[in-house]
Amino acid sequence: MVADTRRIPLRVSNKKAYVWDVDDIAVIRSQHGICGILTGTLPHLSQQNAFLGIPLVLMPEEAVYLIENGVATFVDDTRAHIQPSTSELKQWNADQQENIKQQLALAEIKTTKDTTSGRAMSEEAIRKRKEREEKKREKAARLAAKADGPNALLAPTLEVEAPKVDAAHISPGRLSSSTVPYTIVIPALSSTFEWYDPSKYTYTTLGDAKTAGIWDYPATLAERARCGVFRGLKEKGFFMGGGIKFGGEYLVYPGDPLRYHSHFAASVLESPIASLRPMEIVAHGRLGTATKKAHLLCGWDDEKKEVSYLSIEWAGFG
Incomplete structure (x- = not known):
């Protein structure tokens, strides 16, 4: 505990x-x-x-x-x-829209204050701004003149100021203003505690x-064996991860896998006297050596609730 x-x-x-x-x-x-x-x-x-x-x-x-x-x-x-009722969903939606309106109002007030209390434009900046506006008006006039001819359908369209967005009709995820983008926080439906x-x-x-x-x-002997072996290795201080890519049930680490490489690939046996084919032993030993690990055979005794361990490493002969 x-x-x-x-x-x-x-x-x-x-x-x-x-x-x-x-x-x-x-x-x-x-x-x-x-x-x-x-x-x-x-x-x-x-x-x-x-x-x-x-x-x-x-x-x-x-x-x-x-x-x-x-x-x-x-x-x-x-x-x-809990599945909410129709009336609860309507009330939640109304509260959400009201929350959006309040956030938009606060954001616009903050933007207005920042604009009025910001840096005052110099006379040179004002003059350049007027020149840009004059050029835009002249360009618009030329485009309007072209639009009266036979190629009116091919003429470019004029850019117009986007209308202000009504907060009551804003869809979540696509909130915007005509000039300044705002970040609106909308709580998720499932985060409501009552539901x-x-x-x-x-x-x-x-x-x-x-x-x-x-x-x-666990419901079967094999599952009980896996749980018993897992607990046995945990009580020895090891960390475990999935070992299917290395021919076993677990990879066994001496510490956190973010800091250490695994030392063993562990296989779980349903009995400490379970039979193994010679080729299985050879395969486990060679695969473990190829991946710089020893292979650990873990036999679970379901009566005594104990685990026995046997490690295999490949060795040269002659």
């Missing part, structure tokens, strides 16, 4: 556990050695997949470890979102979450 009584919410959707708060992500990584995988697209880098953001998706073993240690709690994210209430759909144990139908891991 941890000293902090607050449990980190793991929001479960389709039996996958997600962490959405960056502070929670920092806590489980720095204090509990749980890394997970960032899967969200960054707003300003939406066309790449090298640098990702929230949410953080956890391996099932990581979620089980946090729940059993009293660090986190499961939240049924689907049921926690998200996880208190009735929070589960602190695996049994409660299984009864509610949102979580059923």
